[in-house]
Structure formats: C-alpha cells, structure tokens
Amino acid sequence: MRSLAVASPVPPAAAHRRRLRPSASGREVVSQCLKCEINQDRPMGALRIGHSQGNLPRHGSKNLLTPAAAAISVEQVEVSTYLPKGDMWSVHKFGGTCMGTPQRIQNVADVVLGDSSERKLIIVSAMSKVTDMMYSLVHKAQSRDDSYTEELDKVFEKHMAAAKDLLDGENLARFLSQLHSDISNLRAMLRAIYIAGHATESFSEFVVGHGELWSSQMLSYAVQKSGASCSWMDTREVLVVKPSGPDMVDPDYEESEKRLEKWFSRQPAEIIVATGFIASTAENIPTTLKRDGSDFSAAIIGSLVRARQVTIWTDVDGVFSADPRKVSEAVILSTLSYQEAWEMSYFGANVLHPRTIIPVMKDNIPIVIRNMFNLSAPGTVICKQPANEDADLDACVKSFATIDKLALVNVEGTGMAGVPGTSSAIFSAVKEVGANVIMISQASSEHSICFAVPEKEVAAVSAALHVRFREALAAGRLSKVEVIHDCSILAAVGLRMASTPGVSAILFDALAKANINVRAIAQGCSEYNITVVLKQEDCVRALRAAHSRFFLSKTTLAIGVIGPGLIGATLLNQLRDQVAVLKENMNIDVRVIGITGASTMLLSDTGVDLTRWKEEMQKEAKPADLANFVRHLSEDHVFPNKVLVDCTADTNVASHYYDWLKKGIHVITPNKKANSGPLDRYLKLRTLQRASYTHYFYEATVGAGLPIISTLRGLLETGDKILRIEGIFSGTLSYIFNNFEGTRSFSDVVAEAKEAGYTEPDPRDDLSGTDVARKVIILARESGLRLELSDIPVESLVPEALKSCSSPNEFMQKLPSFDQDWARQRHEAEAAGEVLRYVGVVDVLNGKGRVELQRYKRDHPFAQLSGSDNIIAFTTSRYKEQPLIVRGPGAGAEVTAGGVFCDILRLASYLGAPS
Numbered sequence: 065m066r067s068l069a070v071a072s073p074v075p076p077a078a079a080h081r082r083r084l085r086p087s088a089s090g091r092e093v094v095s096q097c098l099k100c101e102i103n104q105d106r107p108m109g110a111l112r113i114g115h116s117q118g119n120l121p122r123h124g125s126k127n128l129l130t131p132a133a134a135a136i137s138v139e140q141v142e143v144s145t146y147l148p149k150g151d152m153w154s155v156h157k158f159g160g161t162c163m164g165t166p167q168r169i170q171n172v173a174d175v176v177l178g179d180s181s182e183r184k185l186i187i188v189s190a191m192s193k194v195t196d197m198m199y200s201l202v203h204k205a206q207s208r209d210d211s212y213t214e215e216l217d218k219v220f221e222k223h224m225a226a227a228k229d230l231l232d233g234e235n236l237a238r239f240l241s242q243l244h245s246d247i248s249n250l251r252a253m254l255r256a257i258y259i260a261g262h263a264t265e266s267f268s269e270f271v272v273g274h275g276e277l278w279s280s281q282m283l284s285y286a287v288q289k290s291g292a293s294c295s296w297m298d299t300r301e302v303l304v305v306k307p308s309g310p311d312m313v314d315p316d317y318e319e320s321e322k323r324l325e326k327w328f329s330r331q332p333a334e335i336i337v338a339t340g341f342i343a344s345t346a347e348n349i350p351t352t353l354k355r356d357g358s359d360f361s362a363a364i365i366g367s368l369v370r371a372r373q374v375t376i377w378t379d380v381d382g383v384f385s386a387d388p389r390k391v392s393e394a395v396i397l398s399t400l401s402y403q404e405a406w407e408m409s410y411f412g413a414n415v416l417h418p419r420t421i422i423p424v425m426k427d428n429i430p431i432v433i434r435n436m437f438n439l440s441a442p443g444t445v446i447c448k449q450p451a452n453e454d455a456d457l458d459a460c461v462k463s464f465a466t467i468d469k470l471a472l473v474n475v476e477g478t479g480m481a482g483v484p485g486t487s488s489a490i491f492s493a494v495k496e497v498g499a500n501v502i503m504i505s506q507a508s509s510e511h512s513i514c515f516a517v518p519e520k521e522v523a524a525v526s527a528a529l530h531v532r533f534r535e536a537l538a539a540g541r542l543s544k545v546e547v548i549h550d551c552s553i554l555a556a557v558g559l560r561m562a563s564t565p566g567v568s569a570i571l572f573d574a575l576a577k578a579n580i581n582v583r584a585i586a587q588g589c590s591e592y593n594i595t596v597v598l599k600q601e602d603c604v605r606a607l608r609a610a611h612s613r614f615f616l617s618k619t620t621l622a623i624g625v626i627g628p629g630l631i632g633a634t635l636l637n638q639l640r641d642q643v644a645v646l647k648e649n650m651n652i653d654v655r656v657i658g659i660t661g662a663s664t665m666l667l668s669d670t671g672v673d674l675t676r677w678k679e680e681m682q683k684e685a686k687p688a689d690l691a692n693f694v695r696h697l698s699e700d701h702v703f704p705n706k707v708l709v710d711c712t713a714d715t716n717v718a719s720h721y722y723d724w725l726k727k728g729i730h731v732i733t734p735n736k737k738a739n740s741g742p743l744d745r746y747l748k749l750r751t752l753q754r755a756s757y758t759h760y761f762y763e764a765t766v767g768a769g770l771p772i773i774s775t776l777r778g779l780l781e782t783g784d785k786i787l788r789i790e791g792i793f794s795g796t797l798s799y800i801f802n803n804f805e806g807t808r809s810f811s812d813v814v815a816e817a818k819e820a821g822y823t824e825p826d827p828r829d830d831l832s833g834t835d836v837a838r839k840v841i842i843l844a845r846e847s848g849l850r851l852e853l854s855d856i857p858v859e860s861l862v863p864e865a866l867k868s869c870s871s872p873n874e875f876m877q878k879l880p881s882f883d884q885d886w887a888r889q890r891h892e893a894e895a896a897g898e899v900l901r902y903v904g905v906v907d908v909l910n911g912k913g914r915v916e917l918q919r920y921k922r923d924h925p926f927a928q929l930s931g932s933d934n935i936i937a938f939t940t941s942r943y944k945e946q947p948l949i950v951r952g953p954g955a956g957a958e959v960t961a962g963g964v965f966c967d968i969l970r971l972a973s974y975l976g977a978p979s
C-alpha cells in the first residue's frame with residue numbers, strides 16, 4: 065500500500081528501551097521547555113520529551129497553575145532514531161468500556177499482543193465512567209461543593225484497586241507512586257478551583273485528562289509484563305491542537321508530526337501505549353480533543369504514522385444498518401465509505417464523529433470498528449469506496465436513520481415565484497433567531513418553500529417569518545406561513561444511491577405499502593442521502609418498512625389471526641411448518657403477533673411460537689377484546705405490513721374490515737359475511753380497497769382453496785365477459801349427495817360431513833342453502849351484478865320444524881326424524897336414472913342468481929363428483945362452447961386453510977416479495 069516515509073538506522077532496540085522506559089514517576093523530569101525547543105527547529109528525532117510533575121517550571125504568566133501540574137518540557141539527547149511510517153504500523157483505540165475493569169485491561173493487552181503488526185500504537189480512553197467523574201470533580205469544586213474530596217478519593221480507590229488487581233512488583237509500585245502524586249496534585253488544583261469558585265478551561269481540561277494518563281499507564285505496564293517492547297506516551301507531548309470553534313479543536317499536523325518524531329527517537333518501542341483524548345496547545349497548555357476525543361486521537365496518530373489501519377475497539381459488533389433499538393433486525397455493515405460514515409453520524413448513528421474520519425480519509429487509511437467483547441465479529445471497515453463494489457440496487461443503500469422532534473415550516477404564495485431574494489429573506493429571518501435548518505425543499509414551481517427545524521425552535525422561526533413577511537402576507541403575495549408540528553426525518557444513506565435509478569422508487573414504494581404519508585422530500589446532489597419528512601408517529605414504522613425492504617427478508621408480514629377454530633388452527637399449523645421455508649426461499653418473514661378467539665386472546669410483540677401456540681393460548685391468554693387486539697397490531701412498530709386474518713363466521717367481525725383497511729391493515733378471510741352482506745357496505749369496502757394500497761383477499765370464501773375468485777378475476781381483468789357461472793358450491797352438500805346412497809341415512813351423512821369439517825359452524829347454514837346463496841352473491845357481485853342476498857331465491861333443505869332449533873346440536877339430534885322423507889326423494893330420483901345435486905347459478909346475462917336442489921342424469925358432470933368436490937363452470941365470451949371448469953374438494957380444514965395461506969402469500973407478493 066503505502067511506502068515508508070522515512071527509514072533510518074535503528075540502534076539496538078534494547079538500548080533505547082532502557083533509556084525510554086517510564087521513570088519511577090512514569091514521566092521524565094527534564095529541563096528545557098518543549099515550546100522553546102520546537103521553536104529552534106532542530107533536526108528531528110533528538111529529543112527527550114517528558115512532562116514534569118510536582119514542582120514544575122512555568123511557561124508564562126497565563127497559566128500559573130497549569131504548569132505546576134502539566135508543563136511539557138524537553139531535554140536534548142543525541143539524534144538516534146527516526147520515526148518509520150507506513151504499513152508496519154497498526155493503530156488501535158480502546159474505549160472506556162474496553163478498559164472498564166482490570167480483567168478487561170488485561171484482555172486489551174492480550175489483543176494488542178495478538179496483533180502481529182511490526183509496530184503498534186495503542187490509544188486508550190479512561191476507564192469507563194472516569195471522565196465523567198473527573199468532570200464532576202471540577203464542577204463540584206467550582207460550585208464549592210465539598211464532596212469533591214470524597215469523589216477524588218473514589219477516583220483514587222478505583223485506580224488503586226484496578227492496578228493492584230492487574231499489576232504487581234515494581235510496576236505496581238511505580239504506578240501507585242505516580243497515582244498518589246497525581247492525586248495530590250489534583251487535590252491542590254481542585255482546592256484552588258474551590259477557593260476561586262471558578263475553573264478556567266485549561267484547568268478543567270488538565271483535570272479531566274487524568275483518566276487517560278492512568279488507564280494508559282496501567283495498560284502499558286500490563287503489556288510490558290509479557291516482556292514485549294512497550295513504551296508509554298503522554299500524547300500531550302506530541303499532539304498539538306488549536307481551537308477551531310466552540311468545543312472543537314483542529315490538529316496541527318505539522319507540529320504534531322515533528323513532536324512525534326522527536327518523541328519516537330527517544331522511545332522507538334514496537335508497541336506504544338498512548339493516552340487518548342488529551343493533547344496540548346502550541347503553547348504547551350494541556351487541553352483535550354473534546355468528547356469522543358480518543359477516537360480522534362487514534363485517527364490523528366494513525367495519520368501521523370500513515371498507519372495500515374486504525375481499529376476502534378468498542379462494545380458493538382460494528383456499524384448497524386439502523387438503530388438496533390428501533391429496528392431489531394438491523395444488520396452489521398461490513399463496509400462503509402468515509403462519506404457514508406460521515407453522513408450516518410450526522411443522522412445520529414453511533415458511528416464515529418465526522419471529525420474522526422477526516423485525518424485518516426486524506427491518507428485512505430481504513431478504520432475498522434470491532435467489538436472487544438466479541439472477537440469473532442469481523443466488524444465494519446470504513447474506507448474509500450472500492451471502485452468495483454457491485455452495483456446491486458439494494459447495495460446502494462447502506463443504512464437508515466431518523467431525527468425526531470422536528471417541525472416543518474411551509475412558506476407559500478404566488479408572490480414567491482421568480483422573485484430573487486425570497487429564500488434569502490426567509491433564511492436570514494431564520495438565522496436571526498438562531499434556528500438550525502435541518503432540511504430544505506422547494507418545488508421548481510417556486511410557489512412554496514418548506515424547511516425543517518427542531519420543534520423547540522419553530523415558534524421563534526414562525527414569529528420571525530410573520531414579522532419579516534407581514535406586508536407580503538397582508539398584500540396576499542404570500543398566502544401563508546404554516547407550521548406542521550410533530551414531524552420526523554427518515555434518511556436513507558448510501559454512496560451511489562441518489563444516482564442509481566430505482567432506489568428512490570423502492571424506498572417510496574416501501575413507505576406507500578406501509579401506508580405512510582410523506583410530507584416533504586429532499587435529495588441532495590451529494591448522492592449520499594435521500595431525506596423524507598413524515599409524521600413523527602409514523603417514523604419508526606417508516607424506518608422499519610424502509611429497512612426491511614432493503615436489508616431484510618424483502619417482505620415482513622405481521623399477522624393477527626381471529627378465530628382459531630378449525631380453519632384458523634389449521635392455518636396456524638400450516639404456517640408453523642412453512643415459515644422457515646418462506647424465509648429461506650422467498651425472503652418472506654411471516655410473524656403471527658396475535659391470536660384471538662371468542663373468549664381469550666394471545667398477544668406477542670415479536671411473534672408467537674407457532675410450535676406451542678395452543679399451550680400459550682391457554683397459559684398466557686388474556687380475555688378477548690377485539691378492539692385491543694386490533695390496536696396491538698396497528699400500534700406495533702416492528703413490522704411495517706400487518707394483516708388480520710378473520711377465520712370466524714362472525715358478521716360482527718366482518719363489519720370491521722372497512723375500518724381495518726382504513727388503518728392500513730390488510731384483511732384476508734374465508735368468512736363470507738362481508739362480501740355477501742348488505743350491498744352498500746360491500747361496495748364501500750371494495751371502493752376503499754381499490755383506492756388504497758391496503759389489500760383485501762377472500763379466495764377461500766368460494767370453493768375453499770380452489771382458485772375460483774382468482775379465476776374469475778383473471779377472466780374479467782383480461783376483458784372476458786362472464787355469461788353464466790353455475791355449479792356445486794357447497795362441499796357439505798356435495799359430500800352429502802355424493803354419499804347418500806344404498807342403505808345410508810341422510811342424517812348420518814350430514815353428521816359425517818360435520819365431522820369431516822366441511823360444514824359451517826352451524827350446519828343449518830349449509831342445509832338451508834344460505835351458504836351456497838352467499839357464494840352465489842359473492843360471485844355475482846364479483847361479476848358486476850348489484851344483488852342483495854335476499855334477491856337470490858333459495859330452496860332450503862332444512863325441515864320447517866327444525867328451523868327454530870336453538871343450537872346446532874339440537875338440530876343434529878332431531879335431524880334423523882326426517883330421514884324417511886329424504887330417502888323417498890332419493891329413491892324417486894334414482895328410479896328416473898338421476899341423482900340429487902344442490903346447485904347455484906349466477907345468470908349474469910339476466911342479472912339474476914338462484915340456489916336449488918336439482919336432479920341430474922347419471923352421466924352429467926355434476927353427477928360425477930366425489931367427496932366434498934365443488935365444480936364450478938364459467939361460461940364466458942371466450943369459453944362459450946365449453947365452459948371453463950374448476951373442480952376439486954371445496955371444503956375441509958386443510959384445503960381451506962391452504963386457500964387462506966395462498967392469500968397471505970399473494971399479499972406478500974403484492975407487497976414486493978419475489979415470485
């Protein structure tokens with residue numbers, strides 16, 4: 065990759081090591097000020113650099129106390145070793161969590177020793193929580209809160225305990241003596257702060273940096289224990305920075321490089337353990353790189369030595385494709401470009417601070433984010449985008465992020481178009497109130513401009529705009545300055561995304577399918593992100609919908625099953641056996657997140673375990689409450705697509721479909737009540753369905769799993785004209801008349817049909833012809849006829865005397881008393897060489913339907929059926945001579961549940977699943 069910048073004769077390492085090991089104090093007291101030394105512009109590599117402690121020399125009147133604790137001074141020694149640069153270096157940074165306990169520090173030492181790079185530079189943060197403790201010390205002291213002394217004791221004890229655990233012998237003694245000395249200096253300094261009631265910035269920066277001094281010393285001793293060549297570096301001797309804004313500093317690379325070379329010439333160890341976070345100004349005043357500064361230290365040092373790689377060790381497996389707290393299926397990204405990482409950190413992703421990326425970006429040094437607690441995870445590499453990365457559409461999007469608590473401001477009016485200066489006037493008004501504009505969008509018609517600002521700033525922005533545009537508003541040149549509250553931003557981040565055709569289509573399609581309304585859109589020319597503004601309440605759902613479309617199983621579907629009776633239970637078992645296959649082969653992730661019966665319901669956030677749903681239903685279930693059940697589904701934020709599967713025969717349940725579709729919940733059902741109920745309701749439902757992206761499927765309402773509705777749809781949608789549909793639509797009645805033979809009684813065969821699961825929950829619905837009439841109505845309406853159920857003449861097979869039975873059981877018990885009548889009717893037909901068949905007819909030409917018991921010759925196709933077969937003949941303009949016939953079992957648990965399952969997969973494919 066890169067070649068060495070400087071190669072120099074290196075004296076025997078041992079000699080250097082001896083000279084450069086930290087002194088008993090851990091630091092070397094030297095005589096000459098670094099500032100003066102550097103100013104003399106000496107040849108590099110010849111300095112002994114240390115920072116003194118205790119009775120320190122002064123650097124000038126500005127920092128009277130600071131030098132007493134932190135002056136950085138140098139002593140000249142002979143030039144011996146130059147700093148090599150390039151691939152031999154690997155830089156590691158270990159965050160506070162990695163350094164949290166003695167055991168963890170030891171693990172860090174092991175990781176460092178396990179890296180086979182020729183030279184290693186290790187940057188460490190303070191032990192976890194220590195930096196906060198140090199800030200609190202300063203805060204307490206300047207607030208004249210005495211308890212700072214106890215807190216300082218805690219800091220001392222924490223480090224002493226850690227060191228005693230980790231180190232022994234001479235190293236422990238050295239460390240503890242240094243710790244004592246530092247703590248007593250800090251006590252003096254904090255006392256001064258306490259008396260003054262004020263801490264200058266340099267005072268507090270000096271105090272807070274101690275966490276890194278101690279953690280890095282402990283680590284360097286721990287590494288030395290193994291006998292490795294290791295030096296400790298106080299980066300205040302090397303890293304020079306200058307303030308570049310509030311709470312921001314810029315590295316002085318040139319000066320830092322000089323100082324590093326000089327430092328290295330004195331201590332050319334193979335492993336250098338250095339303090340993160342701290343640095344000094346050009347005047348040698350201790351300072352810090354501000355929050356997250358250790359990452360920055362690592363990046364700057366990585367750049368100074370032109371490292372092969374900078375590894376940032378933390379406690380996550382890498383950079384996620386979305387906030388894993390919001391998207392449980394977020395994945396770890398294997399690579400990211402610098403710009404993408406940059407963009408993501410803007411959107412709040414816990415990646416790296418953008419400034420951390422700058423130093424390494426200029427030298428194309430990769431940054432790797434690794435998990436200290438899961439060494440098997442390869443992590444995320446942040447590097448220059450490889451030119452040949454495959455141009456897969458989906459791969460263009462790397463991650464999604466959101467920003468909440470925003471408001472949109474919309475300034476609108478005809479007087480804006482073509483008037484130069486309008487946007488400047490708007491944004492200068494915004495600037496005057498100090499608001500931060502997060503996103504701007506203006507359509508090219510120029511009649512409006514909208515922008516997003518933090519919700520807490522919008523009142524001031526709106527007021528300022530009303531003042532600024534008072535005249536324009538009064539004159540009507542501007543029609544309004546409108547505020548839309550409670551908005552969020554969803555941003556898709558990816559390098560080539562904005563320039564790759566189809567990416568935004570997929571994004572917006574995913575949002576549309578999740579029924580999410582987009583309020584504003586912005587896509588910068590930077591190609592790195594597409595930003596959409598939406599209602600805050602939709603934000604997590606939108607994030608999940610978009611994320612799942614690009615990263616997950618392409619289609620996720622949350623299902624609520626209503627009515628786990630025969631069909632519902634069979635469906636749940638079929639799902640149990642097939643979900644893994646669907647995920648593997650079709651990229652469809654189906655989760656049942658609720659099951660409700662008439663009396664109890666079971667709710668789950670992530671998906672019911674379908675291998676034990678019945679037990680769970682008994683153990684975990686709550687009293688059934690349909691409204692709560694639906695709320696559970698609609699308020700779920702994990703899954704973008706939700707579907708209610710109604711497996712009841714309940715009219716009341718069916719009456720809710722309209723509301724559910726309106727809520728964006730898809731509906732699938734074998735229940736015929738909605739489509740055969742009042743015509744106006746049916747039409748309203750279908751109109752809503754057609755106008756929305758929410759789907760309603762009901763294939764199993766006619767012919768169970770047989771493709772009846774879909775066949776009819778196919779004919780109609782391709783322009784065929786339906787003339788007539790007739791057939792045997794009842795599995796129950798088909799079974800009864802197919803098996804009502806010989807000596808068998810009618811009531812026995814009905815009981816068998818019920819036992820086989822062909823009948824409706826109340827078998828009278830079958831025998832009365834009502835079930836067939838419902839199917840006729842469904843097909844008639846599907847064919848365009850506007851008929852009510854009452855328009856269908858129905859010949860009922862329920863004896864008059866049994867119509868008033870109070871229960872299906874009573875009906876079944878009394879049915880045998882009518883067996884004689886049935887036997888007679890059958891014998892009459894048989895005598896004529898005929899069979900009894902119960903048929904339904906949709907006479908589309910005449911706009912009518914009927915349901916009746918008919919006699920057919922033995923060779924008629926309707927006489928050839930067996931079992932619960934349905935047979936449906938479509939006579940159409942195209943199928944005029946010979947009807948199109950669909951035949952097969954038209955009732956029963958497996959085939960019906962299979963039909964419902966097919967609808968679920970149809971929905972998945974409408975939602976984008978592969979075919």
Ligand SMILES: NC(=O)C1=CN([C@@H]2O[C@H](COP(=O)(O)OP(=O)(O)OC[C@H]3O[C@@H](n4cnc5c(N)ncnc54)[C@H](O)[C@@H]3O)[C@@H](O)[C@H]2O)C=CC1
Nearest residue numbers: 627628629630631661662711712713734735825955956960
């Ligand atoms: N059995 C079959 O071969 C076919 C049945 N169908 C239809 O499938 C649906 C279910 O039929 P089956 O499973 O045979 O009936 P079933 O009686 O075995 O199951 C219905 C279930 O719904 C429950 N239920 C009733 N009202 C409810 C409510 N308000 N909330 C929650 N749960 C409620 C019942 O407790 C029962 O568990 C019916 O609409 C039927 O017309 C459609 C095609 C074929």
Ligand SMILES: N[C@@H](CC=O)C(=O)O
Nearest residue numbers: 794795796822823824
């Ligand atoms: N009970 C019905 C079931 C299907 O809709 C029938 O028998 O056909």
Ligand code: NA
Nearest residue numbers: 763766768770
């Ligand atoms: Na069907």
